[in-house]
Amino acid sequence: MSERVLMKGNEAIAEAAIQAGCRYFFGYPITPQNEIPAYMSKRMPKVDGVYLQAESEVSAINMVYGAAGAGARVMTSSSGPGISLKQEGISYIAGSELPCLIVNIVRGGPGLGGIQPAQSDYFQSVKGGGHGDYRLVVLAPSTVQEAVDLTMEAFDIGDMYRIPVMVLGDGMLGQMMEPVEFKPFQGRALPAKDWATTGTRGKRKRNIVNSLYIEPQALEEKNLARLEKYRQIEQREVKYEMQDCDDADIVLVAYGTTARIVKSAMKAARREGLKVGIVRPITLWPFPAAVLHNLAETAKAFLTVEMSMGQMVEDVKLAVNGVKPVYFYGRTGGMVPAPADILEEIKKIYGGEK
Amino acid sequence: MRMDLCQEMILAGFGGQGIMFAGRLIASAGMIAEKEVSWLPSYGPEMRGGTANCHVIVSDQPVGSPIVVAPTTLVAMNRPSLDKFEDAVLSDGLLIMDSSLIDRKIKRKDIKVIKIPATRMAADMGAGKLANMIMVGQWIKETGLLSMEIVKMSLEKVVSANKQDLMDINIKALELGYQY
Incomplete structure (x- = not known):
């Protein structure tokens, strides 16, 4: 058994992501989740990963979009107001069927609201948030240990179904410390990312990452295929x-x-x-x-x-x-x-x- | 005094008194003693106003709510903290207060009150910032929940690597508080 360590929820989420193989973090600061980017900025360079503080949330989520399209394990984190800014990008990522992790450490809203814990982003998380017919898998940890375990699993769920996954916490979970144990990450058996834009080297047809379908029939087909995927997730991934x-x-x-x-x-x-x-x-x-x-x-x-x-x-x-x-x-x-x-x-x- | 196996504490004082650190030290010691623990800091605007505080739970049971509504122990290191939390302390609970910074009388008759001039004692030993450790030392003696040995082990983990040279003076302050 590995050792128990006392960690803040935010830091534990960041460490869990790294241990699950996440090597790209793009974000923009906001309370009460700042310990996530702060931790990432220290740890990512040590594992040859990329930490980048973007000029805005809009920019950060589009960097996530790009990295996810290239097949990387990638994440971003924010709190309510920042997550609102990211919604356009999240919709594009969902439309392009790409996996990524988005962490929302919720604070009181609406607007800039406050910095104390809240759960007022439930609708935004599970009912869309961005435009169009899409879903996120939304995981809601209640302890720091569970935040670690779900963060690790989030990447696999994302890769398995090519779907963006959200870990939804709140300021209390982000700020509090509890003992956690980092069990060696046992990933799922995952399909190869043969859809990723990694360069053809002249040997295969190019892959295209896209959410634009001008023909309504084509778009409906895409959406219905995605609905089928959502049904599978509803059957297999419910946790309580x-x-x-x-x-x-x-x-x-x-x-x-x-x-x-x-x-x-x-x-x-x-x-x-x-x-x-x-x-x-x-x-x-x-x-x-x-x-x-x-x-x-x-x-x-x-x-x-x-x-x-x-x-x-x-x-x-x-x-x-x-x-x-x-x-x-x-x-x-x-x-x-x-x-x-x-x-x-x-x-x-x-x-x-x- | 209550001798519960569970301590639900509020530690409160000015920003800069090492309140958060003292709370982490106790939570980490509880973890080393294989108890269930949680540490929840205040992170709101109050930190600038006089009552930086943290909630610490050390228990034999899994921790439910990490928010301490009625503390078994209040460690108060300034007057605003005492004013804010005195009424909340559980009946038969414990109040440890820094008497060099708080001069008012205690209203409650149903709690045990320990007055310790921690800030003055820390200044006398030439380590003005270690009043928090003196308070923790007194808490160890008074509750008996965690041993001095365990808290010293915790100190090694909680003190950051580049400040390990301050271990000795921290231990000295803990012991001074314990002996008071």
């Missing part, structure tokens, strides 16, 4: 954690760091004899809809808790499909829900006040 749901009257649904706070509330509720469980989506897309749909048979109600005004709750409602009531509790703007407040909400549902 479920705890104490067998006898639960109320199923709590929360992701990322909020799920940790919800677990503290859940423990307190159980001590008072209240039967509550939790489903923690680890992949936000593909969303673990089936498990929630099935739980609607046994649970009496659902309570979604988020650091937003109510975003993931819409996907929970779609999954539960009106079979049982779905309630919401959230804090926004960088405020973080307290376990006692969540417990209060649970009691309100029990008491019929909601």
Whole structure:
């Protein structure tokens, strides 16, 4: 077993990316994720990689586009406002079917907002963000260790399906330190990148990286082929954690760091004899809809808790499909829900006040 | 005093007093002792206003929320920090305060209060910046959660490679705080 080290979430994500073979980082600074580029600027030169601080987020994401097209393991990172600037590029990367990693360490919004933790970029991450019919695989770690493991896996998921992958954290996860272990990276068996623009050397037909299809029929065919890929991902890549749901009257649904706070509330509720469980989506897309749909048979109600005004709750409602009531509790703007407040909400549902 | 196996601490003071470092030292020592730990810094505008703080959890259970709402121990190194967090301390909890920088009386009657003139003691030993280590030394003695040996091992890991020459004076400050 390798040694446990105490690391900030941001630094751990950067180290995990390097250990997973990422050798290109293009970014632009923004709080609360600055430790990622700072770490990369120190480490990349030591592994013969490229760290480049671009002149803007728009530039950084287009550098990612170029490197991904050439078959490189490449990533960028930012926080809400910077991720908004990157949306055009993300759409092009998705349209060109290229793999890359985008890390969003979310802060309160909208606009420049604040720098404290938030989950208000859920819609942007899982419902498009940029223009056009496309998806990102969105991974939501709740501990620093999970941030490491998912960052490593993100590159393989991206390469396997030729899809951009997002790791969605928040300021708390980025800034906090926890012990982490870097297990030797065991990658998946991956298809060769025979589509990459690596130079033909006069020996093969040239590869073209492109998202422009003027003929609507051709574009529809492209999109439908991509839809088929998305269906595969929905079947194979859903991840979630479920705890104490067998006898639960109320199923709590929360992701990322909020799920940790919800677990503290859940423990307190159980001590008072209240039967509550939790489903923690680890992949936000593909969303673990089936498990929630099935739980609607046994649970009496659902309570979604988020650091937003109510975003993931819409996907929970779609999954539960009106079979049982779905309630919401959230804090926004960088405020973080307290376990006692969540417990209060649970009691309100029990008491019929909601 | 509470002798929990779990410490949920808030360490707070001015920026520059080494609050963050003291918290990391304890979290890292907890990790070496094979406990579950978390360290969460304040990174907002408050850092400029007088209460740079960090939340540290050392537990036998996996850490749920890394945010400490009701600390078992408050380490307060200035008046604004005491004002901000005194009411939050858990009943039967512990307050360790730097009495060379805080002159007011403590309102709470249900917590154990230890006053230690850490900043003056640090200045007396010619290491004005090590009041934080004196506070940690006193915390080690008072809680008994982690041994001095473990904290010294942690210090070696937390002190950056180019500052290893400061190990001895840090250890001296830890011991001074422990002996107070």
